[in-house]
Amino acid sequence: MINLENFSEWYSEILERAEIYDVRYPIKGCGIYLPYGFKIRRYTLDILRRLLEERGHEEVLFPLLIPEDLLAKEGEHIKGFEDEVFWVTHGGKKPLEVKLALRPTSETAIYYMMKLWIKVHKDLPIKIYQVVNTFRYETKHTRPLIRLREIMTFKEAHTAHATGEEAENQVKEAIEIYKEFFHELGIPVMVSRRPEWDKFPGAQYTVAFDTIFPDGRAIQIGTVHNLGQNFSRTFDLEFETLEGGKDYVYQTCYGISDRVIASIIAIHGDEKGLVLPPQVAPIQVVIVPLLYKGKREVVEEKALELYKLLKEMGIRVEIDNRDIRPGRKFYHWELRGVPVRIEIGPKDLENKVVTIYRRDTEEKYQVRKEDIKEEILSLFERIKENMRERARERMERYITTLDFSEDTPLEEIVKEVRKNLKERKGVILIPYSERVYSEDLEEKVEASILGVTEYKGKKYVVVGRTY
């Protein structure tokens, strides 16, 4: 129904037809979350908020504008962003004395304030996060929800700690949170430490989460940074230690963006449209009554009864009462990825059952009326599990492991990697060695080194084309 061969085309068609995101706003890289898309976003963020708050994070909200001097304070950091900052230069007709940046990210804004908040070790740790829009003046191709000029959803967490060890543990916690988050969404990920040349500007090191899209390109969907004392030194985040001395705080930050929404769509979707994990589906169950003349009222009544039952269970349920043919409704809701559809018709009433259709496997089966409650709950679990498993398998097919020895000539490695990238797409894993782990190799194979990762107990360099 929708061509899966051309991912790019499939993706834009889904966004439009499933009413997730409207790309037609007249500014490059800026679009609109439509109600349906917005709900997916909200339920996704609900999960993330829950996971963060369970582990002691608190939500805050910082201003969009950052004065130039503040943004420029950390040398390495600003270098990483200066070419892509949007500037507010005027107030009305008057030029501003200090230009104001639309935040490309909020480290500098937040750390300026942290200085006011931190005096002694008892003020630590601080674990805060916010969900905001950020801006990057992208010159390359923008892509809806993947490469935006206005990133509408950026969940950024920032922490400050009394010791390096604590910060290190915080990095681990963040990784755990994100792992759990992606697990909930059924999005398979690879976790790797980014190479020096590709880490977050100003960070000591960066750990990144990547998944692989159906076209075989890798995409970064989460990052965790250990900032050490880089920022705390420039922002003078000094505190009195337990022993009465002075030290600068140790910081971490980690972020998730709109790309998660793009991933939910891309990773699980099929030729019929979206397939949504139940936790983030705006409508979890849709009831389609089959209205034959003469038997209309009975069916409608039973549908309403069922609706009330599910509603009481806290399920997001709707009845589709539109006066169009059932087939049309089926396609409509399948396109939108509704996980479960329940059909009720005269035949079902006779047999005291309902007909259930699950979106992920496209199976249809009957359930006795009295078993519906239990069935739906366990079905949600089965759907989650199945989607996760299927996505994992799909990604595995895009992971190619190559085996080289220390004396394999570099040219041969390059040749093999290029060949495999071309034929198999996805990512190529090369046994770790220093001569391979260099920017030089990226140029030779015309792809990026995502980093170093553990895979099936061995250490590999991960290479792939990225978004």
Add this chain to the structure above:
RNA sequence: GGGCCUGUGGGGUAGCCUGGUCUAUCCUUUGGGAUUUGGGAUCCUGAGACCCCAGUUCAAAUCUGGGCAGGCCCA
């Protein structure tokens, strides 16, 4: 960063080369009505478009320049 291409109702298109026949084609969408309903029904009747600015010309959807927006290829 360099190169190529495109812009017509909400979406997809025909027309553009060779200006006039355009009151702009077809599919989809959409309002109203009839009929139908276990996988995209049908009929009747309405609605809806030449990206923006300037230029050439008696005349521009069509030609020229610029802007904006989008797509593709190479680094």
